[in-house]
Amino acid sequence: MASKPKKSEYQASEAEKINASVANAENKYFAEKYDPILVEMVSDAMSQNVDNLLAGRAGADTQQALSKPSLAAARSVDSAADMASAAGAQILRARVGGEKAQKNLALSGLAGARGQQQDATTGLATLARLENTATLESAKRKLANRQANIDFGKELAGTVYQTGKTNMAAGGGFFGQGLDRSTGLKQGTQVDKENPGRGTIGDRLMGGLFG
Amino acid sequence: MSEFNNYMIGNLPVVDDPEKVLNQITTRDYNRYIDNFRGFEERLLESRNSTKLIDQAREDSVTQTRIAKESNARNIDRYGGAGLSAAQRQQQARTFQRGSSLATADNINNARIAQREVNQATMADLINIGQGVNRNSLGMMQEAAGMQQNRYQAYKNARSNYSSQMKGMGAQIGSALLGAFLI
Numbered sequence: 001m002a003s004k005p006k007k008s009e010y011q012a013s014e015a016e017k018i019n020a021s022v023a024n025a026e027n028k029y030f031a032e033k034y035d036p037i038l039v040e041m042v043s044d045a046m047s048q049n050v051d052n053l054l055a056g057r058a059g060a061d062t063q064q065a066l067s068k069p070s071l072a073a074a075r076s077v078d079s080a081a082d083m084a085s086a087a088g089a090q091i092l093r094a095r096v097g098g099e100k101a102q103k104n105l106a107l108s109g110l111a112g113a114r115g116q117q118q119d120a121t122t123g124l125a126t127l128a129r130l131e132n133t134a135t136l137e138s139a140k141r142k143l144a145n146r147q148a149n150i151d152f153g154k155e156l157a158g159t160v161y162q163t164g165k166t167n168m169a170a171g172g173g174f175f176g177q178g179l180d181r182s183t184g185l186k187q188g189t190q191v192d193k194e195n196p197g198r199g200t201i202g203d204r205l206m207g208g209l210f211g
Numbered sequence: 212m213s214e215f216n217n218y219m220i221g222n223l224p225v226v227d228d229p230e231k232v233l234n235q236i237t238t239r240d241y242n243r244y245i246d247n248f249r250g251f252e253e254r255l256l257e258s259r260n261s262t263k264l265i266d267q268a269r270e271d272s273v274t275q276t277r278i279a280k281e282s283n284a285r286n287i288d289r290y291g292g293a294g295l296s297a298a299q300r301q302q303q304a305r306t307f308q309r310g311s312s313l314a315t316a317d318n319i320n321n322a323r324i325a326q327r328e329v330n331q332a333t334m335a336d337l338i339n340i341g342q343g344v345n346r347n348s349l350g351m352m353q354e355a356a357g358m359q360q361n362r363y364q365a366y367k368n369a370r371s372n373y374s375s376q377m378k379g380m381g382a383q384i385g386s387a388l389l390g391a392f393l394i
Contacts, residue, residue: 012229020226025218027236031243039247046251051263055271067282074293077303080283081310087275088318092268096325099264103329106255107336113248114340116240118347123237125354130230132358136365143369150376154383161387 038112045106051098058094062087259334261326268322272315280307 012020066083073079164174171186172179180187183197191197216222226232283303287293295303 017225018220020229020232021223022220023229024226024232024236025223029218031239035243042248042251046254051267055267059275063278063282067286069286069289071290071293074283074286074290075295075299077299077306078310080279080303080307081314083282084272084276084279084307084311085314085317087279088268088272088314089321091271091275092264092318092322092325095264095267095271095322096329099325099329100332103258103333103336106251106258107333107340110248110252110255111336111340113244113252114344117244117248118343120237120240120244121347121351123233124241125351127230127234127237128358129354132361136361139362139365139369143372146373147376150380154380157384158387 035116038109038116041105042109042113045102045109048102049098050102051095054094054098055091058090059087062090255333256337259330259337261330261333264322264326264329265319268318269315272311272318276311276315279311283307 062083066086163176166184167176167179168174170179170184176184178187179185180189180197183189183191185191185195185197189195213219287295
């Protein structure tokens with residue numbers, strides 16, 4: 001018969017321990033160093049006014065190009081309107097560029113954050129799976145134990161019944177009332193060839209264990 | 212000794228219960244996502260209907276019209292009136308007014324087109340992200356449902372086995388009793 005299982009035989013191997021340590025340390029490092037970058041990126045995407053910066057630059061460029069002192073411009077009937085139109089168009093172009101850049105940054109940040117969140121939920125699902133497997137295994141173990149208990153009870157009941165029957169056949173009660181405990185014969189009956197009896201308790205025990 | 216010695220294998224903290232640590236990490240990560248990014252996500256979702264460029268174009272047009280007007284006035288002053296007659300100045304003012312009104316309208320219309328383009332691109336990206344969110348959540352729910360089904364089946368099997376065992380035992384005891392009293 002195999003020996004009782006020892007908990008120590010089911011401990012994690014050295015490689016498994018290292019694997020867990022490295023994974024934990026890497027995750028900690030990620031949380032400390034990389035995660036804040038994503039938070040920073042997202043926070044920048046929402047707070048920075050890139051379009052204002054670019055619009056200011058576009059406005060200044062337009063003024064530099066078109067507002068030089070000029071007699072022809074002063075006399076022109078439409079140079080001021082052209083200047084307003086050009087500046088407006090340039091600034092709009094800058095704002096659109098800024099808005100697109102900011103949205104791209106924000107969406108990349110959200111995609112990164114969502115990816116990270118999905119990794120977290122996948123991890124939680126893995127955990128749930130592990131726990132579910134443990135629950136099922138535990139149920140299986142309980143079932144096997146219950147089966148063993150029932151088999152044990154059946155075996156015991158069978159032996160009691162058989163012994164009781166033998167006791168009654170020998171003229172005693174079901175539980176051996178009126179019989180000699182060592183021979184299994186009715187009290188006062190001598191052991192001889194015709195009535196060999198069942199042997200001593202020791203004989204019967206050894207016979208039961210080793211056939 | 213390297214400044215990163217703490218990160219070497221052998222110096223790393225021992226993980227006694229990986230399942231517990233995984234639970235802590237994933238729970239922390241999910242909570243951190245909610246804390247750091249959920250508000251941002253909500254604002255980004257709302258921004259698909261943004262009118263920022265259009266509103267800004269209106270403001271910018273007013274400002275640029277004012278700047279052009281002032282710049283032109285300074286230019287004329289610089290040249291001592293630039294030899295313009297009153298009629299010419301009046302015509303210049305009218306042209307400026309008409310030109311700047313048209314430029315404002317043009318700018319706002321262009322801003323509308325650009326805004327629509329930006330909003331649609333944002334929406335397309337958000338839809339992509341949303342599809343991933345949906346796929347992930349459905350996957351998790353399927354797993355949860357599958358696990359529940361497994362547990363239910365295991366419970367039913369256990370009950371069925373138990374019932375068979377009890378019937379088997381009853382049959383054995385019954386036949387033994389019949390054997391004892393009938394034979």
